[in-house]
Amino acid sequence: MTRIVETGLAVSRRSLLAGSVAAAGLAVAGRALAASPPKPMPQPAVIELKTPEGRAVSITEWRPQGSPRGVILFSHGAGSAPAYYDPIIGPWVAAGWRVLAPLHVDSREHPQTAQYQGLASWKARIEDMRALVSHIGDAPFVAAGHSYGGLVATMLGGAQPVLPEGLQAPLVPRLARAVIAFSPPPPIPVLVTEAGYGALSVPALVQTGTLDLMPGMAADGWKGHLAPFTAAAAGGDRYGLVLEGANHYFGGAICDFSQPGPPQLAALKLAVERAALFLEGFGGGSARARRRLDRLVTEALPARLMKR
Template sequence: MTDRRAVLAGGAALVGAGLIGSARAAAGVRAPPATTPGPTATGAAGVLTIEAAPGRSMDVHVWGPAGEAGTILFSHGAASSPRFYDRVLRPWALAGYRVFAPLHVDSTEHPRTAEFAGLASWRARLEDMHALANMVRREGAGTAGWIAAGHSYGGLTALTLGGAGATAPDGFAGPLSRPEAACVIALSPPAPIPVLITQEGYGQLRVPAMVQTGTLDIVPGITATDGEGWRSHLAAFEAPAPGGDRFGLVLEGVDHYFGGAICRHDLPGPMQLDRLADFNSLSVLFARGFGPAGQDDARRDLRDRVADRGAVRLSTR
């Protein structure tokens, strides 16, 4: 299985060796092919195929009902796949959200992944999410707006949809953000990487956001490895000016993959399921409070959970 920690190995590797190519070369193997999701596989209701860009189609995995609570667009981590996020996406679906999660070209399960080395995958991710947003608009599933969400590389993708000033990749035309993005849920987004985004770029985030990390969320090549490196995942929480309804969530003893519960099911564990349940609960409160519906009681409940001590530390600014 590809070591996804090597996928985001720093700005120099992004330009020189390629964002995804270096990780695959190191692993020398591909992940097993995905199966069509269903109630017995991931809980996804099915898969849609849409055009992401001229000459390139995209599979979109769908969780949830018609979206009584709202719509979430989710971007998976580098080299991963939507099917490795059922423990995040299913709780959102059970809370009434319809979740659309595309399979990006940097996934080891994508049939054309070799064609998108280096920053070509960044352009393709943005194309994917904009194509998905256009589909949601045409179908009327997000007429009141939607929530952008993602993990790691996908967290950066989601934050960019919400206005964070990422670096525009060569060949991408038009705005990077979307006005329909009402808020962002970002699990462990990367520390600033100059060829993708700077600290100042994170500071341009224009919508409410929940940014999550854990005290074991150390990614060699991206974060410092001195035991405090996990804090850099909070850049998107700390960089914007105060007063924008941003929440920073720190989970004690949680690593980049919740012990293999998300993104990388090949890890030996143990899975950090208690803290993942805490994230699920708080992210639903955030979505209800700051998504298009904007429920005042959910906002109050979430602010009541703010705490600077314990296994679940929630800050706001």
């Protein structure tokens, strides 16, 4: 069931990230959010889907001018919301992609977030993506996400996270054509194991940064965010991208605009450029884009790009 409910997206100044998924180790400190994203975006539509269980799911949908080149399903970080990813989503829409992003129940923008504490949000996120995949019919799609949403994106690419109580396999009705995961969580026993990430079965770009450290992580803990890349079988067009000086939020440029700055715009630009080539190559089917991406493979920073 689909219903257009409004256009645009009102963004409050409430804290986005306090306490989300605490049982899974993904909680971060909340702060008041900035009132607007750093760059304007075309007004999206907001549609409402229903899960088979009857729960309403709000979906932000950006449509490009003209016929879309393809579909991207995007999952936001813990406690965040689709509105806080314009620097990433905007270039995709400008390049002709239709992007749909649920407002997950763990978002501080969600009216019922208090009812979905801890791992209850994990089950709901899977239900959200099942509804969204069903909504787009048989259209091929690329899965993308940041942080908690990066785990969701890898799941849509064949990774096998821990099945929440009350759900049965398969986790999703069909797989994405490719995956773009910005800073997915490291293996966390209640969410995903290294072996579960290793089941990733489609081309993927997995990104992290040398300052991508969350509370309680070791100094080199940023490497854990590459687990979907390192655990997956070699030879499947998997890419690992490490950006020098980039933290989990690119200095507050995405996800939570109140993070300590300054915004890490140079690193974000590199991430967006590499993601654009990957999207063109493996979402759009361009052999030329794949060759260009492969020419960027290097062990050198500031943009170390690895391939397996």
